[in-house]
Amino acid sequence: MTTAGTAHETTTRPGPAAARQHSLREHNLELVARAVFEVPEPLSRAGVATATGLARATVSTLVDQLVAAGLVRELPAVTGGRAGRPAVPLVPAPRTVVGLGLEVNVDYLGARVLDLTGDVVAERVVPGSFHDSDPTAVLARLGALARELSDEVTASGMTVAGARLALPGLVDPRAGTLQVAPNLGWSSIEPVPLLGLDLDVQVANEAKLAALAELAGGSDVAAPDSFVFVSGDVGIGAAIVVDRRLFLGERGWNGEIGHVVVDPAGPRCSCGAFGCLEQYAGKEAMMRAAGLPADAPLADLVARLRADDADLPAGRALGSALADFVNLIDIGTIVLGGAYTELLPWLRADVEAALTERVLAAPFVDLQVRAAQAGPHAALTGGAREVLARVLADPSAWV
C-alpha cells in the first residue's frame, strides 16, 4: 500500500468525531499503552491501574489485548522483598513491530529500523555527495536499501509498521510532495512512488524528525517537554516542540530560521534576500569566516577553533535570530543540532548574551541553550520513532 495520506477535503470544518463505545476503548487502550511505554521502570497491571486511574479489572482486559497484539510483553514475575502476590512487569515488546526511518541529505543517505523499545534493530548509512543529484536515481537507490533492510527484519518475524522519509526542504506531508530542497537541487517531485516500497511511507522535513529523535532524550539528561531544535548545516532549519508534540504551523513549513533577517545591509542570500542568518551562520559562511574552504570538513573548523581559542563570529548572528524566535513563539529551551552541536562551545557565549539582551521575557524565564543528544543521523531515528508513535497512538489497529 504505497500511500501518501488521503486528503479528505470537505467543505464543512472537520471537527471532532462522534464518540461511541469503541472510542472509549480506543482511548483507554492508548492510555494503557502509553503508561507501559513511557515509564522508566516496568509497571505491573496494578501499577498501570493506579497510574491511569482505571479500575484494575479494566486494565487487565486492556493489557491482555496489548499482549495478544504483540505490542507488550510480560516479564517473569518478580518476587521483590514485599509481601503479597508478585507482580508481572510489563514492557514494550522487543523486535515485534518496528518502524523504518529513511533520509536523503546532502552528504549521506540512509535507513534505520527501530523497535518499540527504542533499540536500533538494523541500519544502513551510505556517505555520498547528493548536491544537485538526480532524485529518481537517488530515491531508487534508497528504496533498494530500504527493501533490503525491510526484508531482513521481516524474515526475523518482525512487522514493519510504516516508514518516514526525511528530506532537507519544504515538504507537504499530506500531499506527499517535496516542493523544493535547495541543497539537493530537487524541486516539485513526489518522492514516495520513486522509492518503490510496499509500505505506508510519509515524507517529512529533516529538522522536524530530528527534533522528534531529540524528544527521546539522552542517556543522562531527559529531554525538555518544549524546545526549539535548530539544525545547522549548509542550510539552517528548525523545529518547534511544545508539550512533546511538533508544532507545524499551517503546512509544516515553519522553522525557516536560516532566512531570518540579521542585517538588512548584509550579503545577498541564495534565496534572493539580503542579510539572512544563513549568510552568517550557515556552514559555508562559518568556514569562509575562519579562512577555510567552504566545503572543508567540520573537523577542520573545530581544530582551528581549538587552536585559536576564539569565539565564532556566527554566534552573534545566531543569537540575534534565536532571540527573534523566542520573542515570537515563547519557548525557553533551545537545542542546537547538526554542526552546531560540536561548535556550541564557541557559540554559547554570544548566543546567550544576545538572548538575555534581546528577549523581552528574559528576566522572567530561565532561557537554556543546550547541545543535541540524539546522536548522528537523528532524522533516521526520529522518522522510525514517529512511525512507532503512531502505533502507540492507536494500538486498536493492531489488536
Place this chain on the structure above:
Amino acid sequence: MTTAGTAHETTTRPGPAAARQHSLREHNLELVARAVFEVPEPLSRAGVATATGLARATVSTLVDQLVAAGLVRELPAVTGGRAGRPAVPLVPAPRTVVGLGLEVNVDYLGARVLDLTGDVVAERVVPGSFHDSDPTAVLARLGALARELSDEVTASGMTVAGARLALPGLVDPRAGTLQVAPNLGWSSIEPVPLLGLDLDVQVANEAKLAALAELAGGSDVAAPDSFVFVSGDVGIGAAIVVDRRLFLGERGWNGEIGHVVVDPAGPRCSCGAFGCLEQYAGKEAMMRAAGLPADAPLADLVARLRADDADLPAGRALGSALADFVNLIDIGTIVLGGAYTELLPWLRADVEAALTERVLAAPFVDLQVRAAQAGPHAALTGGAREVLARVLADPSAWV
C-alpha cells in the same frame, strides 16, 4: 469564587485522563453544542444527527439536556415547502448565560457583556490616560464598573459564566499574575484580587484576546482558520491562531514582534536592545517619522497621509519582521489590528513586497494581508467570547 486557576504540579507528566462512560457523554454533549452554535443556519435535531454522525435518538437526549440547561432554545417549528413533519430549529439561547470581557489599556478601560448568540448585552468604555497609572486604583475602578454591569444583567435573569481581564503586557494566565506592562508602568502584580469581583476571572494578554474576537469574523468576510493577528499601537503585540485555536507557546508570552530585529544598527529601544521593530513601526515612531508629535491622535496621521499620498516608512520594517514571523511559524494569513487597521492602505505595498521577497515558501503559498474586522476594543469582545467558549467546551457543567 475569585480564583485564578490552580496549578496542580505533579512530578509525573499529566497525560490524558482515563475515559469513563460519562466522558463519552461529555464529549458528545460538546459535539452537539458546537453543531448548534457554529452553524450559520439553525439545525434541527435530525440535522444535528447527520452533521455529527450520532444517532437521532442520542442527539435527542443530548439536545434535551442542553435545552433544559438553558444553553439552547427551540424556535417554533418551521413548515418549509418540504414534505414531512416540520423540523424544530435549534439556536443558541439569547440572554441566559453571558460572558464578561474586561480590559485596561493605555487610553481606555472597559467592560463588555456578550451572550451566547454573540450579541453585546451591555458595555461601558471609559476613555482616559493610564500611562504610568496606579494599578490598585485603576483596577478598583474597573472592578466597580464590572460589578455594575454584572448586577444589571443578573437582575435581568442572566448568569455571568466568568470574566477575562485583558492587559497589554506579559501575563501568566495560570498564576493569574502580570509580570510587566511597560506602557501602563505596571509590574509584578496580581490583578484579579484588586478587581474585587465575585466571579471566575482570568487574566490574558490583550492581543491574544483581540485575536479571539477576530475569529468570529466580520459581517461580510469569514475569518480564516489560521492567522497571525498583529495589534499595532504604542507597543506592538501579536497572537498566533492555528485551526481556530490560540497557540501560546510555553507561557503565553509569544508574539512579541515589537522587539524583533529590523536593523542591528538601528536606534536603541526602550527594552534595551537596538533596532527593534517598535522603533520603526510603533505608533510614536510613525508619528515622529511623519513630523507629528509622538502623542498625536491617529486621525492626524491619517489626514497627513491622505494629503501627502505617500507610503509609511514603517511598512518596510513591518514587512521585514512579518517575513521573519512567517518563515518561523508558517502561517499564511496576517491580520493587522490596532492602529494598523486604519493605516493598512499606506503599509500594504511595502509589507507585501517584503513578504514575497523574504518568505522562503512565498512561491508556494497565497500570502494574505488583511485588515482586522473585530471593531473597536476587540479584546473586550474576545475576553467575553473566551468565557463563552469555555461554557461550550464543557456544557455538562451547566446541565
Place this chain on the structure above:
DNA sequence: GGGTAATAGTTCAGTCGTACAACTAATGCG
C-alpha cells in the same frame, strides 16, 4: 511449619450511554 496480612490478578453482576429498529407525529401532494 502454619496462620495471618498484604498485594496481584480475575470473575461477575450492575450501571450507563449509544445504536438500531420500530413507532408516532406532522406535513405535502396527487
Place this chain on the structure above:
DNA sequence: CGCATTAGTTGTACGACTGAACTATTACCC
C-alpha cells in the same frame, strides 16, 4: 383521503467501565 416523506420518541440490545468479591502467591511472625 391516502400515501410518501421527514422529524422526533420509545424500547431493546450491546459494549465498556466499575466495584466488590474471590483466587493466587508471597512475606512475616510466632
